[in-house]
Amino acid sequence: MRLLHRSSSWRALFADEVHLDPAAWPALLDPLRVALERLGPHPDLAAAHAWQGDLVAALERLDLPAGRISQLLSDHNDWLYRRAIELSLSEMRAQGWGAPPAAFCVLMLGSGARHESLLAPDQDNAMIIADYPDARHTEIDGYFQSLGERFTARLDAAGIPLCQGHVMARFPMWRKRLSEWGAQLEIWTAERRIKRVQQANILLDFCPVFGEPALAEGLIDRVAERLPAAHLFLDEMASLLDELPVALDRFGRLRGGVEDAPHARAINLKRQGLLPLVGAVRLLALRHGVRPPDTRTRLVALVMCEALTAERAEALTAALERLQGLILAEQRLALAEGRMPDGWVDASRLGEDQRLLLRHDLRQIRALQRRARKP
DSSP states (O other), rough: OOOOOOOOOOTTTTTTOOOOGGGSOOOOGGHHHHHHHHOOOSHHHHHHTHHHHHHHHHHHHTTHHHHHHHHHHHHHHHHHHHHHHHHHHHHHHTTOOOSSSSSSEEEEEETTTTTOOOOSSSOOOEEEEEOOOGHHHHHHHHHHHHHHHHHHHHHHHOOOOOOOOOSSSTTTGEEEEEEHHHHHHHHHHSOOOOOHHHHHHHHSSSSEEEHHHHHEEEEEHHHHHHEEEEHHHHHHHHHHGSOOOOSSSSSSOOOOOOOTOTTEEEEEEEIIHHHHHHHHHHHHHTTOOOOOOOOHHHHHHHHHHSSSSSHHHHHHHHHHHHHHHHHHHHHHHHHHHHHOOOOOEEGSSHHHHHHHHHHHHHHHHHHHHHHHOOO
């Protein structure tokens, strides 16, 4: 397993500081050049978001693996977030709100923070505000409440829907001063309570998307200091892995047929594959003080601290890649048929080799869950 990775040049595709000239690209990049030309140089947020299906199609024609495509989709979502926040700040200045009254950082949460996004995610975000005196709370928090409401509304209008669980910076629960986030972590991790573990789980995959990254680093430090010693909290997190069983029956056969399945051969590979893998890796990472939020880097770090063997980490990385590929293929088909992309995969469309590999990958994830439950 390669434990050291160079940053991919593909990750500069949606970086604000990089100027791209697709006209100068070699012919081998024509699928992406054509897709970018179709989008145009100054798309609005809705057009840019709707274009993501074209982006995935172009990247697949260039033979990029599903994991890289997922990273680039996440990078594009980061760009959409930055643009929505910039537009909201400009609007507030024009309306007389002035500049932000304190340093702040908007966080992407969940799969976006792990740079493992697929098509059609909803919003999961939060905000850290630099500490300020209590006497200025109404003034300062009022500004950032308005900012949170504006940029999340813009993203919703563009096609990234509001989180039904209210995990967004427009709500006080997910918009706090840095010291308040530290206190919140202490409350969540102090004991073994299901609701608090579930809430903390939402926060514990995060990365900065806009603003002052030092605030995010401060929160990362607090997580790394607090979590490895929060044994009761981690034990409860381990027990919650049972709520995300993989899509196998007790004989190791593929199992779909949950209550909300669209048909008998449907398997929710997001809920019964990706999330069990991500959750088990997250738990191991927290136990061992691993800081990066993305699953691939966490697996590498767990090898470095001897929590996993290189062979197991490599197998799990391959499983993640294949699961993402199966879901992306199904999501592209949904778009082509005018359906909303989701996490369901039709097992009847899988070849025998794909079914065998899927069973192998799900067994690997099940074994990882057993490993992660052990203190």
